[in-house]
Amino acid sequence: MAQTKSAERGLSGATVYDVARLAGVSAMTVSRVINGRAGVSAGTRDKVGAAIEALKYQPNLAARAARTGTLRVGLLYSNPSAAFLSEFLVGAMDQCGQCGGQLILERCDDASSQRAAIDRLIDGGVDGILVPPPLCDSRSALKRLAEIGMPSVAVATARPAAGVAAVRIDDYQGALAMTRYLIGLGHSDIAFIKGDPKHTPAQLRHQAFEDAMREAGLAVAPERLAQGYFTYRSGLAAARQLLAAPTRPSAIFASNDDMAAAALAVAHGMHLAVPGALTVCGFDDTPVATTVWPELTTVHQPIADMARAAVTLLVEEIRRRRAGEPRAAIHQLLEFTLVVRASSSAPDGPGHAGAAARAGLDAGR
């Protein structure tokens, strides 16, 4: 029995006491160094650091949690895309693991069950709550969390409520970059599929599209705009409508990947070569972007990193609450990436070569 002890605790069974003995200090001091607390001389700090290295010491998170009280991080999720959820979970678990926190999942499907789900998390003793989309855009959910003073972080909402911490990319800049990229390729007649107006990113993405077009001196005719709702099916209808116009656009920018995938399906149905006859772009870089063919040019959101950042922000808010300090409510912006894949190219259909020529972009032909 006794000989299995070290095996049960990974390869290095070292404890604070082993480190303390080797470094010639007390366990207390080791603890102080590990937790980066002030009031340790540089020399002592180095000695302890060396001992930790030598012993390959890793703190026992369970023991720490027993003393400190485990940080319980609640995650309120609601029918999100599986792609978003899996990446988000990977990032959140990773960061929770780093700080010995425990992640507790609670699902709520419709708005009416939000309150119940929040109550279940509270009953479960969570110290703070992560609110990914689409819940992060729900006024009532956020309001309830604020009322009970629960530390919380909204993730990927374009216009976070004041007073609530948030992590997101800049949807406006992302859509601006995509539109400028298309214009740079030589497209001047670009259609846009709008997202669900209830989700805040939809508005910013649309606004950025219009602004980038105006900035380039390009017009956006009403028939180049279609309303979608972020679903594949709504993308099907929107793309059919856009491509039924008397003259066809040379590119379609859909405000998420699901709708872009639908536009691709409609284009194939009309025997339009993508990207030759029609360029199609999405937003989010979800797995569907690399599932469909050709793979989608899109804007990548670093979801796992956003989750890690959200956990870090939440832990800080929890600390502040315990210390009696006011909320920090930091809004953190992460970098997006424009990912160019096979679904976009310079326009080259019969009606578009001229446009490209006018823009002086196909001089090489």
Place this chain on the structure above:
Amino acid sequence: MAQTKSAERGLSGATVYDVARLAGVSAMTVSRVINGRAGVSAGTRDKVGAAIEALKYQPNLAARAARTGTLRVGLLYSNPSAAFLSEFLVGAMDQCGQCGGQLILERCDDASSQRAAIDRLIDGGVDGILVPPPLCDSRSALKRLAEIGMPSVAVATARPAAGVAAVRIDDYQGALAMTRYLIGLGHSDIAFIKGDPKHTPAQLRHQAFEDAMREAGLAVAPERLAQGYFTYRSGLAAARQLLAAPTRPSAIFASNDDMAAAALAVAHGMHLAVPGALTVCGFDDTPVATTVWPELTTVHQPIADMARAAVTLLVEEIRRRRAGEPRAAIHQLLEFTLVVRASSSAPDGPGHAGAAARAGLDAGR
């Protein structure tokens, strides 16, 4: 400070001692009842149970882990579908939470990094490893885990290696049920898109299709079979090939949802109404099944439940190893469900009405 104590531990700050006092027993006995250990009289058990109820007592997982040594469950994942991963994570985290275990994720992208990923998990001190697809079909990964005597559970592999515990659905019965359902609808000319031959479920699903057809006295012409690789793109090519045959089948059964979604896209491109002119079915019930339009009839795998079962099996294997008992290597089969959605119906194309009539199924027209 002291008054925040109970707040830090959820609503009920009760400990074993509180329960013990109320029940008039010792903390030890409470512990025994909680852990379902034998050697407690029915009367005592009831008293303790009542006290737990009254105090809304919830065991402090961190404290338990500090004493027992946290169970560290490794999850070796490798570029799986996001849909699979998110559901799997939800189930695995849930079950790990129940037993105070900690889930540690390790990603390995290609076969060459498998060994390194396994070593990282071992260095991280995991007690056992969960192996979801496609890694569960990797001989080398499983062999390595067996060599070092690491308790492990393969998930969703159709033919688990002997000596390794496994959780799965019966792919053969699932594909048999789907084929019989199509035949029952009146289809007699059914095409099949095979999956990646490297993945074990692919073979069983194909075999079941052939067997169900034979059982009904129906022939499967060579041009009704196409090779796919579980990807959307391979499904596109396979469906084009199947639908280019001189006579068209009335139904296509793809051995996963991604390929069925591709078949749908090809059908739309050929202006074939689904399900009117062509029935399309998938397998797995991933989110794409409800993303595309019409939504796919498919076979549902209860992935979250499979993850829960896998964690339970793994914990048991770990216990056996610690107790010096031999591996149990249980193979657990979970129920699948045939989910009928809008992509399937009785055949009613010009060439197929006759077939249905012959089967006596459209007497109502």
Place this chain on the structure above:
DNA sequence: CTGAAAGCGCTTACAG
């Protein structure tokens, strides 16, 4: 700047 002591809530031998 550093340490000896007490304790987090639970469970594991060991007794009865």
Place this chain on the structure above:
DNA sequence: CTGAAAGCGCTTACAG
């Protein structure tokens, strides 16, 4: 069938 005691590895007041 039941319990008193010791201890998991860590950290938190309290001293110096």
